[in-house]
Amino acid sequence: MRFVLPKGRLLRGSLEVLQRAGIELRPPGERRLVERVGNHEVLLARAFDVPVYVEYGVDVGITGSDVVEERGSDVLVPLELPFGKCRLSLAMPNENRVDPEDMDGYRVATKYPNVTGRFFEKLDVEVDILRLSGSIELAPKVGIADAIVDIVETGTTLRANGLVEVARVMDVSALLLVNRIAQKTKFEEINGLVLGIKEAIENGS
Structure with a gap:
């Protein structure tokens, strides 16, 4: 899967919540835009641009509900996340x-x-x-x-x-965003991720 994560105050929480769901990622190093970690790719973008990346092809993203509301991008929002409040x-x-x-x-x-x-x-x-x-x-x-x-x-x-x-x-809080096409073509992977994050949040682990 391809993930786009927000630079700045939401990045740490994004990495932690994914890790709790069993997805170990690391952000790209300095000067690099994309980092490959196992079967996953990680992109870093401005929080305001994350919904645009997800709408136009990146599988999964995380950003604030303020940005999603402002952008009005056509993405799925399966979960509210417990940080960025x-x-x-x-x-x-x-x-x-x-x-x-x-x-x-x-x-x-x-x-x-x-x-x-x-x-x-x-x-x-x-x-x-x-x-x-x-x-x-x-x-x-x-x-x-x-x-x-x-x-x-x-x-x-x-x-x-x-x-x-x-x-x-x-x-405002952080939201998990999913690309509409990826939700169909990678249903099992994305469904597993959403359920994993949901379970981690509910268990507080």
């Missing part, structure tokens, strides 16, 4: 705090324009969404946005930048 939240400077329902005409900076758009559509509130790819907390600080939608784990980064959470947009 955090939340996607709306935050703004404490001194300018308002409820989301009162944000008509506000500018919101985020890496998640689709999720953010749907959140405000449900509230029937029109906002101007500014797409940024990093250091989102800077946007209100320098005055280019009124609020942000971003991942929050402890809230420390928000507080350090004078921001407060106003609303939770969605809860």
Whole structure:
């Protein structure tokens, strides 16, 4: 099987949960993009790109539910995984705090324009969404946005930048993704993997 794993904070948990299910993998070494381990291949990619790799041919991937929701990729999601827990939240400077329902005409900076758009559509509130790819907390600080939608784990980064959470947009955790064609052509292998991971999670092993 071919696996695509996320660089960054989810990589360790991804390797551990697969190991508990009996799949021993190691990420590619520096400068290498693909690592072969026994009958498996491992690719490392940005978390945001993992669903795209899985949709277009890699058998199995792991990434956050925030990414899956934002990308809208056509993949199977057989399991939620017990790591990568955090939340996607709306935050703004404490001194300018308002409820989301009162944000008509506000500018919101985020890496998640689709999720953010749907959140405000449900509230029937029109906002101007500014797409940024990093250091989102800077946007209100320098005055280019009124609020942000971003991942929050402890809230420390928000507080350090004078921001407060106003609303939770969605809860986030790591997800197992499966390519739709691979689910049929490699049914036994993939089914065995899913059951193995499920059993490992339930047993807490």
